Amino acid sequence: MAEGGPPVLVVTRLDDATADEVIAELNRRRVPVARLDPGDFPTAVTVSATLDGTATTGSLATETRTVDLERVRSVYWRRPTPYRADLAMSDQTARWAVEEARHGLGGVLAALPGAHYLNHPWRNRDAEYKPAQLATAARCGLYVPPTLITNDPDQARAFADTHRPVLYKPLRETEYADAEGRALTVWIDDVTPAQLDDRVRQTAHLFQRRVCKTADIRLTAVGEKLFAVRIDGSPGVDWRRHYDRLTYTSISVPPEIAEGVRAYLDAFGLVFGAFDFGLAPDGLWHWYECNPNGQWAWFPDHITSPITAALADQLQYGGNA
Incomplete structure (x- = not known):
């Protein structure tokens, strides 16, 4: 060493x-x-x-x-x-x-x-549950779009009819593969009331009102340091499907968002978190989720370098970074 x-x-x-x-x-x-x-x-x-x-x-x-x-x-x-x-x-x-x-x-x-x-592995585990994420984000003053978690198709259809357009989102990024062993991804996607049949009863599902957005935002928090990136160019609701079309711009974090994010990290005992927001035309940041162990290294070097340094500071100097 x-x-x-x-x-x-x-x-x-x-x-x-x-x-x-x-x-x-x-x-x-x-x-x-x-x-x-x-x-x-x-x-x-x-x-x-x-x-x-x-x-x-x-x-x-x-x-x-x-x-x-x-x-x-x-x-x-x-x-x-x-x-x-x-x-x-x-x-x-x-x-x-x-x-x-x-x-x-x-x-x-x-x-x-x-x-x-x-982060501590048990803190990561606790912070992975979407219902806890949603409730905690709301308590911390972050704006959460109307969301339903259910296995009742009647409730799902009623929610989709009331809040249309509505998205389906997986509750967890669970590894999934086809018969040949090829990895598959369950994407975020639009859903209509007509699509919500009795198959909804088979497990829990998360439905959320789709934000009318002008861009996506990924905010990476490392201790007290916050790195926000505006993501433009996605033709669909899930920008992860279109990496080849995306552009990235570092942006400042509004004080109320910074306050809410830090309160969220404290609530779960996290040092690191990757937050996703949708940016509405009126400038409001709509909170989607926080991955306590999210990725960030695909950004261009000028964005990743400060994040890398902040993480290294935390690991080198501990809680004093």
Whole structure:
């Protein structure tokens, strides 16, 4: 490790370009970094933690690094792969082994003494639930479009008829694949009352009044620093489907939005959050969601560089950044 000081632990999968940006910046600063994917446990990760009532000591070891638990300065919790079990195990034994790993290694990773988390995995988990997001954003003074979560087709049709035009939004970005194993995405899209039949009963659905917008806004919050980007050029309601047509412009954050965003982060105990807004013709920012572990590295370099530096500051200096 570069300078022999306390390391930053980056918890993520191998193919994480966003984490790579931050790791490269920490390396430039000669801050020691250890990368760990819990999905590699137990084949390529070893944990040994001693808890004796006065301290937590021990080590985490990967194929290339060994880290003392009590010396980790910060944890950058990104996107680890799921825990896995030996393929030779029976289904029941495999499920048991995975849960033991999750609560054993996962519990140790979530309780490193003195470490600054960005974000703590349990805070990420709590902040992923859309109903909690919507209610918290409203309490924090952010404007939330009328939204319905239901599995009742009659209620869904009535809502769509009253608030048209209405969008369907997935409640979570759950991994989904077709029969050939190709990854699929459930997009945000318009929905009409006629489309809402008895299939709505099969699970929970989120419907929201579509904002009449002139642009989208992605606001990335890192501690006290806020980076807002206006996104123009999307021909549809979900700009993620049209990256090749988008343009990005850094913009200032209105004081009332900054106040609401910081109150939102405090409510969930987050250090980082990626907020999405729709910008109405009258200038009102309509709050859509906050991904507590959202992406930002696809922006042009002049936008990503300050975000990268802010994240590296948090991990290098902890809560003092």
